[in-house]
Amino acid sequence: MENWSVDQVCNWLRQRNLGELVPKFREEEVNGAALLALNDRMVQQLVKKIGHQAVLMDLINKYQQQKSGLESLTHCCETAQKFPEMLNSSCPVEQEKRLCLAENEELIDHRVLKQKKNLKSFCARYKTLQWTSSYALPDFPYDVKCILAEKKCPDHSMRIRIIEFLQADMTKYLEGSLYPNSQQYNIVVNALLQAYPFLDEDGKGFLLWKRALKDRFKYVRRPIEDDEQVLRNKCKFGHRRGQTRRSSFAENKPDDVQLQEEPIPLEGNAMDVHIKWLKQEYMKTQRNWKEVDNRMNVTIEIRRKMIRNKAPLKDILRLFPFLKCPYQLFREFQLLTQMDIYKKTVEILEIYSENILSLYVVRNNPINIMLQENLKRHTEEDILKYMKMTAACLLLPDVFGDDSSLFAAVNEEVKVVTPVLEVKNPFNVNSCEFALYVQREELAQLDDCTMALAALVAAFHVFDIPCPKRIHRTLNFLESLVFEVRSPASLPTQVKRGLEAPEYPSI
Template identity: 25%
Template sequence: MALRQLSTEELIKKLVDAGVEITAEEAQRFRENDVDGETVDCGLTEAMIAYLFDKSFKKQLKFRDFVSQHKEVILSLDDITPDVENLTQIERKEPVCQRLPAVMSIPCFPKDVQSRLDAKEICQKVPRDRNKIIRTLYEMMAQYTMYPTNAEYVQVAKALIVKYPFLKDVEGNGYHTWHMSLKRKFKAERAPLLNNTEVKKFKEKFHQARKSTDGPETLHVKRTKTFVESCIVGEDATSVEAHVKALHEQYRKTQPDLAIVKDRMKKTFAWRRREISEGMTIKNILMKYPFLRTSSGLYDEVDAIHPLTVNICRRFNEGFTALLPNLLKLVKGTLPLKKLYVEVREEALAEDLPGIDFRGGLVFLPSIFRENIDHLISLGEVRKCCHIPTFKVKAVFLCKPH
């Protein structure tokens, strides 16, 4: 009899005949949850199997073997007579994306991490251990696909928490941080894989979806015209003064409303350009429009002066990232900042390394060009004219800029 046609009692009998010793309590769980042949054939998750055979890994493994042996396979009985031409095309066919199996077993981790997990230590608080756990899960999933679905990320994150409950997040659904770490890990690992068939396919698909019907020249003209018109219309000394007051109020906040800031900076742009052309000093401009002190504000200002399809922030990021490998080689190992950078890098997750390298490269620039670092970076200090630190050089700030 096929697996799908078995009733609950027949399934239990088949399992016993296959060498799986089922207790009365376990048999009752099968009955209470309507676990029959059809249910098993559709696929049980690891958590479901663990519930049916609580505290017995041996029975869980035997059950999986039983299911894999009795799973229904539908075969076509039609005669197939492929010709040579079609056969050549089939042989050349590129590998397709596979989905993760319905039942995923969490693999063994590196010995040092596995020993801590067996001792029920809270490994997620140690960045190095957490990194190894994420890397092991990534390697397991990458055997099937480089583009897991959201459901598959959740499936693996849940399976990890079911097997090691003490790794559960303190807040939320219990597995959210693991879910996000896995997604970031895949994103970081896919970035350099330009020749991978699956990655190329998805990148081309994504590029086509975002491709605009307008050419770059048309976009440039439209953006310039729209921006200039919106800056000039309806503004005078009184309205500009109100905009400046709103900007100062936002600048005093710990978390300014960026939508308001962008809107007010946009409305005062034409007025600000006239003030500069009439000889207003840099000091007075920065005092009047404080968001020009910030990197994002300065980027937006340059973009407004020279509108392009790709903003200056993105162009700078791409250009500086290309220089980073050679730039970091120039940094002397005796530099205190270099030692801090190396320590932070060793403890970080793989997906955080590009950001750490980027910020580290910016911090090292003064020393590379033999500039006085005190003129450019203040170590944990705040400038009197601004509540925002120029830079705080601490381990946490290399990971997350303040």
């Protein structure tokens, strides 16, 4: 590659489905030597799309790794050819060297084993390169071809079909494996967008299609428990350790969640001791969180029984005050559902924020207007991202036509008894405040919009509170994403395209 001309580099780009980059590379006269000398900054100047940047840098890195592996292999072969000659020599000096080599036999064996290990790794990388360089899009069904030929953006059901065919085709190329690597996802999505540029959707298509494809593989893997290859991969990549779904949670849950499968029932004085200790520990500033977790595990049955029997919330919080802490609220939710509510909420807001803010239905909303005014005052990316996620969180009820007063009270007093958020100065980084209220009483102070949204969803489940009809569609949508099930069919027409697009592999 170092000796390639500009034309050879351009042909190489076309073979890798990067034909869009050819004019720019010709203009900048990028030959083989220049191609291998590209760094991240140069690639960003040459290539506009992030997906193309990632694929190009990955191909260059793979080539350099392959070249390095070949050089190491050549050196190993040359050493092996010279070694017998040294042993067969009758010269005294050579015999002395031979004795030296015999004394260091262990060291030589160790080096040979290391070379073999490097060679094995190189072969695996080379096999991957062969797969990606020879990949071509599958032959889509007739109805899909018609839609794509008309250069129309496919609807929800058509997107599902495209993703299903891509996933099946990738599985064939991967010889049945259901664990593609990141480079292979990039190659497939890039090939799709190269063949059908209108699917790029204003430059956001690459990430959406890649995430959809990854979710489709996760969906296919989920119900498979006894396939030998899948079990090996699950063990390799840390998914359920090759066990069934029920028993695997105890192995894969975070270290801070250690729930016994069958808690020992406690009665009388034993239960009173635990409850008394929890109340005393809650009053301390320095708490023993590990012991708190253990005692919350032991007392979960009595706590769930009280909630099922509709005991007053004040009584439950009086006996178990740690449920006022966001950490314990999320932990209780995870013990009940085996889902990390906070992690899921972060993913939801990161994926859907831009889509929500671009919807016509919220364009003239006071929250959105307030957001636009505050965005002009800041340039830091982290602050801008935080503001957009906050606005998207607060706009969710308006997107689904629900009653926003049952979701969040922004700069006003809380007036409802069901779980609701109190938000003050949402776009002021220094003075914004979030709190969760239940039965008009403050339950917990929260750090940001992500924690607030997670606490709101968790409160309905942990305290077994019925969801009000006027906020039902918003919470139903959130729960469908948290539990990775199909989103509700009653989505408003104007938001289907904006919000359902990233979800379709889960169907």
